[in-house]
Amino acid sequence: MSFQIIFTFLFFFTLTNFPITAFHLLDEAHHGFTTNFSFPEITAKSDVDSVVTPQHIIDKVNPIYLEKTVHDLSSFHTRHTESELIDDVAFWLTEKLQSICGTEVHVQNFTYTPEKTNGDDDNDVNNNHRPKPFFYNLKNIACEKPGSTNNTIIISAHYDSRMEDINNSTARAPGADDNASGVSALLEVARILSNISLNHSIIFVLFSGEEQGKWGSTHYADYIDKMDVDLDLLINLDMVGFSLEETNDFLIEYDNGNVVQDNDKYSRVVANFIKGVAEKYTNLNATLGVLGNSDYLPFEALGYTVVGFHDDGVTKNPDHHKSTDTPDILDYEYLTSVTELTLATILNLDRLTTTTDTPSFSVLDFLVFIAQ
Numbered sequence: 001m002s003f004q005i006i007f008t009f010l011f012f013f014t015l016t017n018f019p020i021t022a023f024h025l026l027d028e029a030h031h032g033f034t035t036n037f038s039f040p041e042i043t044a045k046s047d048v049d050s051v052v053t054p055q056h057i058i059d060k061v062n063p064i065y066l067e068k069t070v071h072d073l074s075s076f077h078t079r080h081t082e083s084e085l086i087d088d089v090a091f092w093l094t095e096k097l098q099s100i101c102g103t104e105v106h107v108q109n110f111t112y113t114p115e116k117t118n119g120d121d122d123n124d125v126n127n128n129h130r131p132k133p134f135f136y137n138l139k140n141i142a143c144e145k146p147g148s149t150n151n152t153i154i155i156s157a158h159y160d161s162r163m164e165d166i167n168n169s170t171a172r173a174p175g176a177d178d179n180a181s182g183v184s185a186l187l188e189v190a191r192i193l194s195n196i197s198l199n200h201s202i203i204f205v206l207f208s209g210e211e212q213g214k215w216g217s218t219h220y221a222d223y224i225d226k227m228d229v230d231l232d233l234l235i236n237l238d239m240v241g242f243s244l245e246e247t248n249d250f251l252i253e254y255d256n257g258n259v260v261q262d263n264d265k266y267s268r269v270v271a272n273f274i275k276g277v278a279e280k281y282t283n284l285n286a287t288l289g290v291l292g293n294s295d296y297l298p299f300e301a302l303g304y305t306v307v308g309f310h311d312d313g314v315t316k317n318p319d320h321h322k323s324t325d326t327p328d329i330l331d332y333e334y335l336t337s338v339t340e341l342t343l344a345t346i347l348n349l350d351r352l353t354t355t356t357d358t359p360s361f362s363v364l365d366f367l368v369f370i371a372q
């Protein structure tokens with residue numbers, strides 16, 4: 001243990017007035033997923049209000065906005081990546097993000113080359129024999145909210161959809177749970193944080209091409225790597241609006257293995273931290289589970305720390321990947337809670353950020369350090 005880390009460690013506690021019980025609770029977290037975590041009373045600076053509490057900020061989540069966004073996105077006949085409508089969806093989302101983030105919105109163009117299929121299979125019949133082009137021009141849409149440090153948290157969600165047949169780009173595919181729910185939560189968090197000053201820089205990014213194989217996120221992860229972004233954590237929202245019989249069951253997905261091993265401990269400790277946030281701020285029944293198959297994987301493969309927020313609809317939602325994944329099957333109180341959790345997670349992690357001259361020591365280093 002270096003002196004620098006000891007110094008930083010003490011500085012953290014001075015800065016945040018972190019309760020000493022957190023030592024024991026996070027220590028337990030190291031051995032198992034104990035989540036009886038104590039949170040300090042914290043405040044966040046705001047350009048509008050002089051001092052506001054996290055609860056004050058979290059209370060701004062508006063279920064009406066969430067529901068409207070789900071309805072608006074699902075009203076596109078399909079958001080299939082190969083659909084002629086996908087550019088309209090991207091344009092609609094770009095305008096939406098611009099109204100929140102102003103000039104900080106970046107549209108990233110990339111191409112997706114579909115794998116060659118047999119050519120005259122059944123899917124072509126469903127597609128009315130529409131010839132497939134060799135490649136598709138797709139768009140990721142991102143809003144970058146600068147913080148007082150370069151330490152960055154990415155909040156991501158994919159906006160494309162599918163129905164039963166992955167190759168059918170013309171049939172109805174409303175994708176309300178998968179993944180208008182995640183997009184609506186992301187937009188609401190971006191809206192609320194737009195006038196809140198944070199230590200972390202936050203990137204809100206909407207991906208296309210997830211259903212065909214995480215094309216947008218793969219492209220964006222490479223960009224983040226090339227730009228040498230100081231990425232602390234990616235939180236991916238994929239299916240966050242379905243609650244089977246209002247059980248409020250909720251999965252926080254953490255990284256266990258996959259491509260890189262060194263990032264596992266960070267993902268595990270932050271997932272446990274988020275479970276504590278869920279217990280303090282929401283009525284979600286949060287449990288931890290391993291990563292599935294979503295847009296966090298390309299980031300994990302590059303060594304970044306990732307977690308996923310998921311309603312477990314892949315196994316529980318009977319309308320998943322069907323034309324019946326419509327807005328009426330969602331639970332908007334549940335979606336509100338997930339949005340509140342996303343906000344509360346950012347605010348609580350942000351409070352642990354150091355403003356010292358040791359930027360390489362991230363908030364996740366801190367969480368892992370005190371869990372050891």
Ligand SMILES: [Zn+2]
Pocket residue numbers: 158178179210238239
């Ligand atoms: Zn999805």
